Amino acid sequence: MSFFAVIMAGGVGKRFWPQSRRATPKQLLSIAGRESMLRMTVDRIKNLTSPDQILIITNSEQKAGIRKEIPELPEINILIEPEGKNTAPAIGLAAIVVQKRDPDAVMGIFPADHFIDDIESFTGFMEQGISVAREKKGLVTFGVIPTRPATGYGYIQYHGRAKSDKPVYAVKAFAEKPDLVTASLFIKSGDFLWNSGIFVWHVDAILKSFQQFLPEIWDSLKNIKGAIDKPIWDSVLTVEWATLRSISIDYGVMEKAKNVFVVKVDFTWNDVGSWDAVHEMREKDEAGNVSKGHVLYHNAKNNLVYAEGKTVAMVGVENLVVIDTADALLIIPRGQTESVKELVEAFEKEKRDSLL
Amino acid sequence: MSFFAVIMAGGVGKRFWPQSRRATPKQLLSIAGRESMLRMTVDRIKNLTSPDQILIITNSEQKAGIRKEIPELPEINILIEPEGKNTAPAIGLAAIVVQKRDPDAVMGIFPADHFIDDIESFTGFMEQGISVAREKKGLVTFGVIPTRPATGYGYIQYHGRAKSDKPVYAVKAFAEKPDLVTASLFIKSGDFLWNSGIFVWHVDAILKSFQQFLPEIWDSLKNIKGAIDKPIWDSVLTVEWATLRSISIDYGVMEKAKNVFVVKVDFTWNDVGSWDAVHEMREKDEAGNVSKGHVLYHNAKNNLVYAEGKTVAMVGVENLVVIDTADALLIIPRGQTESVKELVEAFEKEKRDSLL
Numbered sequence: 185m186s187f188f189a190v191i192m193a194g195g196v197g198k199r200f201w202p203q204s205r206r207a208t209p210k211q212l213l214s215i216a217g218r219e220s221m222l223r224m225t226v227d228r229i230k231n232l233t234s235p236d237q238i239l240i241i242t243n244s245e246q247k248a249g250i251r252k253e254i255p256e257l258p259e260i261n262i263l264i265e266p267e268g269k270n271t272a273p274a275i276g277l278a279a280i281v282v283q284k285r286d287p288d289a290v291m292g293i294f295p296a297d298h299f300i301d302d303i304e305s306f307t308g309f310m311e312q313g314i315s316v317a318r319e320k321k322g323l324v325t326f327g328v329i330p331t332r333p334a335t336g337y338g339y340i341q342y343h344g345r346a347k348s349d350k351p352v353y354a355v356k357a358f359a360e361k362p363d364l365v366t367a368s369l370f371i372k373s374g375d376f377l378w379n380s381g382i383f384v385w386h387v388d389a390i391l392k393s394f395q396q397f398l399p400e401i402w403d404s405l406k407n408i409k410g411a412i413d414k415p416i417w418d419s420v421l422t423v424e425w426a427t428l429r430s431i432s433i434d435y436g437v438m439e440k441a442k443n444v445f446v447v448k449v450d451f452t453w454n455d456v457g458s459w460d461a462v463h464e465m466r467e468k469d470e471a472g473n474v475s476k477g478h479v480l481y482h483n484a485k486n487n488l489v490y491a492e493g494k495t496v497a498m499v500g501v502e503n504l505v506v507i508d509t510a511d512a513l514l515i516i517p518r519g520q521t522e523s524v525k526e527l528v529e530a531f532e533k534e535k536r537d538s539l540l
Numbered sequence: 541m542s543f544f545a546v547i548m549a550g551g552v553g554k555r556f557w558p559q560s561r562r563a564t565p566k567q568l569l570s571i572a573g574r575e576s577m578l579r580m581t582v583d584r585i586k587n588l589t590s591p592d593q594i595l596i597i598t599n600s601e602q603k604a605g606i607r608k609e610i611p612e613l614p615e616i617n618i619l620i621e622p623e624g625k626n627t628a629p630a631i632g633l634a635a636i637v638v639q640k641r642d643p644d645a646v647m648g649i650f651p652a653d654h655f656i657d658d659i660e661s662f663t664g665f666m667e668q669g670i671s672v673a674r675e676k677k678g679l680v681t682f683g684v685i686p687t688r689p690a691t692g693y694g695y696i697q698y699h700g701r702a703k704s705d706k707p708v709y710a711v712k713a714f715a716e717k718p719d720l721v722t723a724s725l726f727i728k729s730g731d732f733l734w735n736s737g738i739f740v741w742h743v744d745a746i747l748k749s750f751q752q753f754l755p756e757i758w759d760s761l762k763n764i765k766g767a768i769d770k771p772i773w774d775s776v777l778t779v780e781w782a783t784l785r786s787i788s789i790d791y792g793v794m795e796k797a798k799n800v801f802v803v804k805v806d807f808t809w810n811d812v813g814s815w816d817a818v819h820e821m822r823e824k825d826e827a828g829n830v831s832k833g834h835v836l837y838h839n840a841k842n843n844l845v846y847a848e849g850k851t852v853a854m855v856g857v858e859n860l861v862v863i864d865t866a867d868a869l870l871i872i873p874r875g876q877t878e879s880v881k882e883l884v885e886a887f888e889k890e891k892r893d894s895l896l
Contacts, residue, residue, distance in 0.1 A: 513847060520855065524855070
C-alpha cells in the first residue's frame with residue numbers, strides 16, 4: 185500500500201500580477217521565500233513519499249516551467265488538464281491515474297502555492313491523516329487552528345470529540361468564505377478550523393464518492409481510465425474533458441459526503457492569497473517594510489517592494505505595494521491587493537495578451 | 541553690432557533624479573515637452589540670432605550629450621567650465637569670449653532648463669530688452685508677472701513708471717526666495733516680478749560691472765582672455781578657474797549695480813524646479829494624472845508617472861510621483877519632490893556613483 189502525492193498546480197495566481205503570468209504562475213514565483221512555492225511544496229512532501237510517486241496536475245502553458253523547476257519528477261508524473269475545470273475533475277483525473285498504478289494507494293492532494301513553515305510538524309500531521317485514510321475510514325481533511333477571523337478562507341466545523349488520542353475529528357459542516365461577522369462567530373465558537381485545501385484518502389474512497397455525488401464525471405473518468413498508457417489518451421481525455429462541468433471538490437464531494445474527518449493541525453499555514461498576505465508573513469525591517477531587491481527607504485514605512493535588478497527609492501510613502509518587473513510595474517495600497525485579480529481579468533477581456 | 545546668446549547648461553538638475561544623471565542632466569531631458577529643454581531653449585533663441593552666435597556653457601561631463609543634442613552649433617561655441625563656480629564666473633567667461641568675437645556685441649544669458657510657452661511673445665520681449673541694452677543703458681533683466689506667491693523663485697522689485705512706452709522699468713531691488721508670508725506681501729504690493737534668470741547687456745556693460753563689483757574675478761578674466769585661441773587656453777583657464785570663488789551673478793553683480801532695468805513680460809514661464817512643477821504645468825487627464833509612457837489608472841488621481849518601455853498600473857493611489865528608469869525607480873508623494881535633491885546629495889556622500 186503506497187502513498188501518492190498529487191500537487192494541484194493549475195492556477196495562475198492572478199492576484200500576483202505583474203509577477204504572475206501565464207508562463208510564470210504564482211507557484212513558480214519566489215514570493216514566500218527564497219525558493220518557488222512549488223519547489224517548497226515538493227520538498228515538504230518528499231518526507232512522505234518518493235519523487236516517482238509525486239504527481240503534478242497542471243496545464244500545457246505551465247508544463248515547461250514546471251519541468252524545469254522540478255526536474256526530478258518523471259515526465260509521466262506531470263498530468264495536463266486540457267482546460268481548467270476547477271478542482272473536482274482534476275482530482276478525479278489524478279485518482280484514476282494513481283489507481284492504475286496502485287489500486288490500493290492512499291493519495292494526498294496538496295495545493296502548489298500555499299505556505300507552511302514547519303516541515304516536521306507538517307509531516308507528523310500528514311502521517312496521522314494517512315493512517316486514518318489507510319484504514320479506509322473516509323475522506324480526510326486538514327484544518328488549521330484559526331488565529332483571526334479571516335474572510336478569505338473556507339472553514340471546517342468539527343464535532344467536539346477527537347477519535348481516540350489523535351487530533352482527528354468527524355466533520356460537521358463546511359462553510360465557504362464568510363463575512364467578517366460570521367467569521368468572528370466562527371472563531372468564538374471554537375469548533376471551526378480553516379480549510380487548508382489539503383486532502384488525504386484511499387483512491388477507492390474518493391472514486392466511490394465521485395460515483396455517488398458526481399456520477400456524470402465518474403462516467404467520463406471511467407472512459408479516460410480505459411485510455412491510460414494508450415495512443416488514444418490525448419483524444420479521449422480532450423473529448424471527455426470538454427463535457428465536464430466546472431465544480432470544486434468541496435462543493436461537489438466534501439460538503440455532501442458523510443465519512444469526512446479533519447486533522448486539526450497547528451503548523452503555521454497561509455494560502456498566500458495576495459500581496460497583502462506576503463507583507464503579513466515576511467520578515468519586516470524596523471519600519472515595517474518588506475523588500476526584495478535593492479530598496480532605499482527615506483521616511484517610508486509599512487511598504488512591500490519587490491523589484492529586482494534596479495534601485496528603488498521610496499520617499500515619504502506608507503502602506504504601498506510596489507511590484508516591478510521588466511515589462512510592468514504595479515503600485516497599489518496595502519489592503520487593496522485582492523483587486524489585482526480584477527485588473528488582470530480586465531486585461532483578459534481587452535485581450536492585452538502581452539500583460540497576461 | 542551683433543547679438544550673441546549664451547545658454548547656461550552646467551547644472552545637473554538633481555531634483556529630477558532618477559531621470560537626471562551626470563551624463564543626462566535636466567536640460568537634456570524631455571520633461572516639459574516632447575523635446576529636451578535644451579533643444580526647446582535653442583529653438584526659441586533662433587528667432588534672435590544664428591547658430592554661430594549661440595554659445596553653450598557647460599562642463600566636460602555634459603559636453604558629448606550637448607553636442608549630440610545640438611549638432612548645429614560649432615564646437616568652439618561649447619564653452620567648458622573646468623568646474624562649477626555658480627553663475628558669475630561662467631557669465632564672465634562667456635562675456636570675454638563674446639567680446640573677443642565682437643567687442644560691440646550685445647549678449648543674452650538664457651538658462652537651458654526653463655519652460656516658456658509662447659515663442660512669439662518671448663521674441664518680442666527679448667527684442668525690447670536687446671534694444672535697451674544696445675543703447676548701453678545698463679543691465680537688463682526680465683521679470684515675469686507672478687500668478688501666485690511662489691517661494692521657489694527670486695523676485696525683482698521695480699519702480700512704478702515705465703521708460704517711455706515700453707514695459708521697461710528701473711529696478712528697485714532684488715529679493716531672494718522669500719517665505720510664504722513675504723511672497724504674499726510681494727504679490728499684494730504689485731511691484732514685484734519673478735526673476736526669470738534671463739539677462740541682456742552690452743559686453744562692455746557687464747564686464748565693467750565685473751571690474752567694479754568682482755575685481756578679483758575680473759583680473760582672472762583678463763588673463764583668460766589673453767589665452768583665447770592659443771594653445772595655452774586649457775592650462776590658463778584651469779589655473780585661473782581654480783582661484784575663483786563661487787558666486788551668483790545676482791548676488792555678485794545685479795544686487796549691487798545701479799543701472800539695472802527689468803522688462804516686464806507676460807509669457808508663461810516656469811523654471812521647472814521639481815517633479816511637482818512638471819505635474820503643475822503639463823496637460824492632465826480627467827482625473828488629474830500626468831503620464832509619459834503606457835500608464836493605466838484605476839481609481840487613481842492626481843499622479844505624475846514617467847515610465848517608458850513598460851506598462852504601469854496605478855491602482856487606488858493619489859498624489860504620487862512615480863519615475864521609472866532602466867536602473868532606478870523613485871516613488872514620492874507630490875509636494876515632497878524638492879527633497880529629491882537631498883536624496884541625490886546623500887548618494888554623492890555615500891559615493892554611490894552608479895546612481896549619479
